[in-house]
Amino acid sequence: MKIFKPAEFGCGVRIVTTGAYLPERVVSNADLVAMGAPLDAEEMVRLSGIKFRRWVAENQATSDLAIAAGRQALACAGDLAVSLDRLVVATVSSDYSSPSTACLVHAGLGLPRLPVFDLTASCAGFLYALDAAARAVATGDRAVLAIAADVRSRYLDVTDRATCALFGDGAGAALLAPAPLNQGLIAIGLSADGTGAHSIYVPAGGSREAASPETVATRRHCIRMQDGPQIYLSAVEGMLLAARELLDSVSLTFNDIDWLIPHQANMHILKRIAWKAGLPLEKVICNIETVGNISGATVAVAMDEALRAKRLKAGDRVLLLAAGAGYTAGAALYVVDEDLLANVGCGANI
Amino acid sequence: MTWDECYRSVRELVLDYATPESDDAPLALDSLAVVLLVEAIEDRFGLTLGAKDVTPERFGSLGALVRFVWSLVS
Numbered sequence: 257m258k259i260f261k262p263a264e265f266g267c268g269v270r271i272v273t274t275g276a277y278l279p280e281r282v283v284s285n286a287d288l289v290a291m292g293a294p295l296d297a298e299e300m301v302r303l304s305g306i307k308f309r310r311w312v313a314e315n316q317a318t319s320d321l322a323i324a325a326g327r328q329a330l331a332c333a334g335d336l337a338v339s340l341d342r343l344v345v346a347t348v349s350s351d352y353s354s355p356s357t358a359c360l361v362h363a364g365l366g367l368p369r370l371p372v373f374d375l376t377a378s379c380a381g382f383l384y385a386l387d388a389a390a391r392a393v394a395t396g397d398r399a400v401l402a403i404a405a406d407v408r409s410r411y412l413d414v415t416d417r418a419t420c421a422l423f424g425d426g427a428g429a430a431l432l433a434p435a436p437l438n439q440g441l442i443a444i445g446l447s448a449d450g451t452g453a454h455s456i457y458v459p460a461g462g463s464r465e466a467a468s469p470e471t472v473a474t475r476r477h478c479i480r481m482q483d484g485p486q487i488y489l490s491a492v493e494g495m496l497l498a499a500r501e502l503l504d505s506v507s508l509t510f511n512d513i514d515w516l517i518p519h520q521a522n523m524h525i526l527k528r529i530a531w532k533a534g535l536p537l538e539k540v541i542c543n544i545e546t547v548g549n550i551s552g553a554t555v556a557v558a559m560d561e562a563l564r565a566k567r568l569k570a571g572d573r574v575l576l577l578a579a580g581a582g583y584t585a586g587a588a589l590y591v592v593d594e595d596l597l598a599n600v601g602c603g604a605n606i
Numbered sequence: 607m608t609w610d611e612c613y614r615s616v617r618e619l620v621l622d623y624a625t626p627e628s629d630d631a632p633l634a635l636d637s638l639a640v641v642l643l644v645e646a647i648e649d650r651f652g653l654t655l656g657a658k659d660v661t662p663e664r665f666g667s668l669g670a671l672v673r674f675v676w677s678l679v680s
Binding site for chain 1: 636637638641642644645652654655656657660665
């Protein structure tokens with residue numbers, strides 16, 4: 257894993273504020289059954305822990321969610337909002353293959369001329385965006401907006417037993433800026449293991465298998481998840497490995513963590529991570545029951561919710577943790593400060 | 607724990623997810639059932655299983671699963 261510690265570069269990086277947006281449409285398990293899902297509503301809860309998820313309206317796309325989350329973050333950023341030097345959008349569900357969703361968000365937010373780009377890291381998307389943003393701040397940017405947004409409902413085959421209940425839509429954002437040494441972001445680490453690239457993937461619609469009437473008819477433009485048990489166990493092992501490597505690098509253990517904000521993949525995965533880490537579930541931020549798995553946005557949305565609900569306090573050590581298709585993984589150690597709590601509180605609730 | 611105790615215990619857990627006609631009959635567990643069965647086995651036997659432990663062969667029949675669990679607890 258490649259670990260970045262701002263202090264080693266003589267600087268600090270903090271999250272000034274966060275934002276999040278979930279689309280209004282609430283989809284229950286019973287709604288999925290009515291759409292043809294092959295599981296009953298109770299089975300979905302038993303297998304995933306998910307009761308509801310939010311889906312976009314027909315006229316909404318990923319950039320719309322990203323813009324709403326980004327706008328909420330910038331609204332609470334004070335003067336830093338006009339010092340924005342860069343925008344990073346993590347997504348695996350772009351509005352278009354080209355141009356980037358970041359360009360659409362740039363226009364939607366009315367930003368001046370500045371570099372914007374997408375990155376793709378599946379469910380580790382927010383951690384990857386956070387890393388890119390933190391490195392940009394460490395090398396001179398005054399403020400960087402990192403957004404993770406996904407609309408996986410557009411890629412869902414509701415008749416697929418393995419994936420029908422899992423995915424929701426949403427976006428989360430964080431505005432990063434310089435900080436005093438050893439405040440805010442203490443360390444962030446990323447890794448990937450491409451041998452798992454075909455474990456969770458969308459077979460058609462890319463350059464490997466172009467979209468055609470046949471790929472649509474056979475739903476090959478939908479998410480396919482292979483070897484479910486292996487994915488489940490690999491996700492747990494990938495996240496624990498990332499967490500331990502990161503904590504080792506700063507001479508800490510799980511016992512030193514006040515909060516774990518993991519990727520909300522499946523309730524069984526969250527419980528297994530907590531059990532293996534020796535953390536009580538009370539220290540794990542979980543919102544999967546009501547929002548489902550929002551892919552790259554889960555950690556950002558869960559962090560924003562936890563800040564807004566005042567669950568996180570100044571001085572708390574928070575471990576952000578994610579693993580996703582690819583396989584990708586990321587972990588970050590963040591110390592919450594009073595300014596972040598005050599800034600997040602200024603925005604409208606999602 | 608004896609082999610018979612191990613067998614009865616694993617069979618009891620498997621019956622929550624499948625009704626095998628014999629020890630060698632395919633269990634035909636779907637992936638999510640395997641996940642839940644892994645957790646149940648860990649709880650019951652105090653084991654920790656990793657991704658490499660969960661193979662189609664080991665979870666393919668009741669007999670194979672009992673032999674696998676027995677290899678870990680005996």
